[in-house]
Amino acid sequence: xxxxxxxxxxxxxxxxxxxxxxxxxxxxxxxxxxxxxxxxxxxxxxxxxxxxxxxxxxxxxxxxxxxxxxxxxxxxxxxxxxxxxxxxxxxxxxxxxxxxxxxxxxxxxxx
Amino acid sequence: xxxxxxxxxxxxxxxxxxxxxxxxxxxxxxxxxxxxxxxxxxxxxxxxxxxxxxxxxxxxxxxxxxxxxxxxxxxxxxxxxxxxxxxxxxxxxxxxxxxxxxxxxxxxxxxxxxxxxxxxxxxx
Numbered sequence: 712x713x714x715x716x717x718x719x720x721x722x723x724x725x726x727x728x729x730x731x732x733x734x735x736x737x738x739x740x741x742x743x744x745x746x747x748x749x750x751x752x753x754x755x756x757x758x759x760x761x762x763x764x765x766x767x768x769x770x771x772x773x774x775x776x777x778x779x780x781x782x783x784x785x786x787x788x789x790x791x792x793x794x795x796x797x798x799x800x801x802x803x804x805x806x807x808x809x810x811x812x813x814x815x816x817x818x819x820x821x822x
Numbered sequence: 823x824x825x826x827x828x829x830x831x832x833x834x835x836x837x838x839x840x841x842x843x844x845x846x847x848x849x850x851x852x853x854x855x856x857x858x859x860x861x862x863x864x865x866x867x868x869x870x871x872x873x874x875x876x877x878x879x880x881x882x883x884x885x886x887x888x889x890x891x892x893x894x895x896x897x898x899x900x901x902x903x904x905x906x907x908x909x910x911x912x913x914x915x916x917x918x919x920x921x922x923x924x925x926x927x928x929x930x931x932x933x934x935x936x937x938x939x940x941x942x943x944x945x946x
Binding site: 713744745747749751756757758759761762763768798800802804808809810811812813814815816 | 868872881917928940
């Protein structure tokens with residue numbers, strides 16, 4: 712059971728918009744700690760997609776965006792493409808555990 | 823090129839020890855916090871440990887605290903993870919990863935922007 716809760720899977724057709732939620736608590740996201748998002752393509756290392764809630768590293772398309780409110784955060788992907796099919800993970804700091812925690816991951820399927 | 827290369831993974835028996843290494847190149851190693859993240863077969867990511875730029879501050883996941891020790895040698899641009907009292911649940915692909923901006927590993931971290939290819943630890 713992950714400290715941060717993500718839906719196991721989401722799907723969408725090419726061109727559509729999908730969102731992936733990340734639900735935490737008052738000891739992590741709700742404590743105003745930053746949320747980061749990663750994309751992991753099959754058989755590859757994770758890639759930083761969004762940092763500090765809503766910032767994109769250089770090279771990440773603006774189709775990807777992040778937001779945070781209360782004890783939850785979301786990753787939105789617009790203009791869905793086949794190459795977006797991957798696993799997505801949120802990450803935040805937890806003050807009760809004094810460590811970083813990841814969500815369980817969400818598998819995105821492009822129909 | 824900015825690069826991290828892990829090594830040291832192996833098949834080990836429960837209760838034994840293992841030391842992982844991570845060699846860095848292409849960036850000013852001593853300026854950044856560094857992390858270990860693992861992924862069990864078919865499972866999600868788990869943050870394992872982090873260390874500040876000078877080794878003065880370290881952090882561990884609850885699952886490894888007291889058994890694993892992270893360290894770094896800035897002169898050699900290398901990171902280590904000493905793993906003792908290994909258990910079956912420690913079986914995973916272990917990644918080292920560079921912090922995107924922070925010299926620390928904790929709340930100032932801005933995510934991990936460079937990852938190695940991982941090294942496999944099997945405890946059986």
